[in-house]
Amino acid sequence: MPVNENPNYNKHYMKHILPLVFLLFFAISGFSQGSWLDDSDKKEAISLRVQVFPNPTTSHFGITEDLGIQKIIVFNLVGRKMKEYTDIAKDKRFFVGDLPKGMYLVQMLDTKGQILTTRRISKR
Numbered sequence: 323m324p325v326n327e328n329p330n331y332n333k334h335y336m337k338h339i340l341p342l343v344f345l346l347f348f349a350i351s352g353f354s355q356g357s358w359l360d361d362s363d364k365k366e367a368i369s370l371r372v373q374v375f376p377n378p379t380t381s382h383f384g385i386t387e388d389l390g391i392q393k394i395i396v397f398n399l400v401g402r403k404m405k406e407y408t409d410i411a412k413d414k415r416f417f418v419g420d421l422p423k424g425m426y427l428v429q430m431l432d433t434k435g436q437i438l439t440t441r442r443i444s445k446r
Contacts, residue, residue: 381419
C-alpha cells in the first residue's frame, strides 16, 4: 500500500506536520521580523533596545537605535523642556554642553508624537 493511502499517515500529517509547515512559512515570510507586532509591542521592543550614551555626559549624547524615533526632547526634572532634536540618526550626537549640571529626562517620540521611551541622563 502506498504511504499516502495509509489513514494513520494522513492523520499524523494533518496533526503534526502541517502546523509545522505553516509555522515555518510564517517565520520565513517576516513573521519573526516584527511585522506581526501591534503598535504597543513595537514601542516596547524599541523601548527595550534604545539606550542613551555616554551616561554621565559632559557635552554630547547619542542613542543606540533610531528605529521609529522622530523627535528627542530633553527635560529637566521639574518638567521644563530644555532641548528638542528632530534630525534623528543613530550615529548622530546631540549637544547638551550648554545645559547646567544635573539630571535630565531624554524622551523619544514616534511619528505620531507618542512617547516611545524616556531615559534618564546625568550631565556633569
